[in-house]
Amino acid sequence: MPRDSLGHNAEGPSDKTVWVLKFEALDGEPIALVVNYAVHSTVVFGTGEVSGDLAGAACRYIEDHIDDHVEDHHDGGAVALWTPGPLGDQAPRVNLGLPFGVAPTERQKARAYAAMDAQGLIVGAEVLRVAASLTGLTSSVRIGAEQRTVPCPVKAGRDVMPSMRQELVDTVPLRLALITLADVALAGVSGEVVTDVYRHLAARSPLARTLLISIANDRIGYLPDDARFDRPVHSVNGCPIARGHAETAIVEGVSDMIARRLGRPLRPVPEKAL
Structure with a gap:
């Protein structure tokens, strides 16, 4: 691959920090998690289909499991809000990977969506781990x-x-x-x-x-x-x-x-x- 082409560069700058803001009720019931991570949501880009892509997969995983560590939760419908970090030079590790304008086969689509769910799970699980470790929350915020x-x-x-x-x-x-x-x-x-x-x-x-x-x-x-x-x-x-x-x-x-x-x-x- 030419040095200045668009592609994977293992030696390039990359920030792997996942930022998490947690909002909960006074009784500890989860309300929302705000997530900030630097990656393009382009795993299934090129399929010609509308999708929440990696960000959507991560948020679904978070919302499905956000209450797992809370005893006697009320399933109040806590939400995950994804915000894209400094993603200008950050692509997902695995994506559809076809040249622009090339139509994918159904098998290629299926593989791309599997990669989307897998990478969403990885980010989502890390978000939940970080959220569970957060202590000292305050009810007074300027x-x-x-x-x-x-x-x-x-x-x-x-x-x-x-x-x-x-x-x-x-x-x-x-x-x-x-x-x-x-x-x-x-x-x-x-x-x-x-x-x-x-x-x-x-x-x-x-x-x-x-x-x-x-x-x-x-x-x-x-x-x-x-x-x-x-x-x-x-x-x-x-x-x-x-x-x-x-x-x-x-x-x-x-x-x-x-x-x-x-x-x-x-x-x-x-x-x-x-």
Whole structure:
């Protein structure tokens, strides 16, 4: 496989952290789990069928088993909410794997759906393990929210999928959103953020518990880190923003919103992070 082709790279950056927020009633009855994980839900992409894919399979498993560790539960219909993390460079380990436009056989479809359920079980089981270990929940939470739009200079796409169309404009709006729950920050970005952008944000943010949610409020394309522009990889080809703007806007913009809202100083810029 050519070094810069779209495919599996075992040495590439990847964040395997599964973030879990647990909400429960005062009597301990589960209400909801919010899940944040960095992977494309594209296991059965190419079958031509509408599906919740990996995220849907994981949430079904979670909802089916969320009450297993709770004694005398009331089966109150607790829900799982999946949020996509920095997935711009993260594909599922096993997927349909056919070239674009090639129709799968029924056997290939069946194998893809089996892979979807298996990977959903793996993520879902880990979410439940983490949720069961969470202690010290509080009934007093301070909630805050903010959003901003950063106009960024446009870069033309190259060798992208036919469905990725680009308007002839000078700037593209990058939307940033923030919800804070006590010492947890949920940071939304309107594109497919790659791993290293999130790592730089996590290092800069005043909160250690900073979760990034990709494709929030829009999907403008891939959002790679600046260093990645040295290689003609898929995430760079599909990025609509010129080098030197998206990473800075996300890292500094989200960190600044968190710092101002909570009155906390930014952490120093890590060496070689920006």
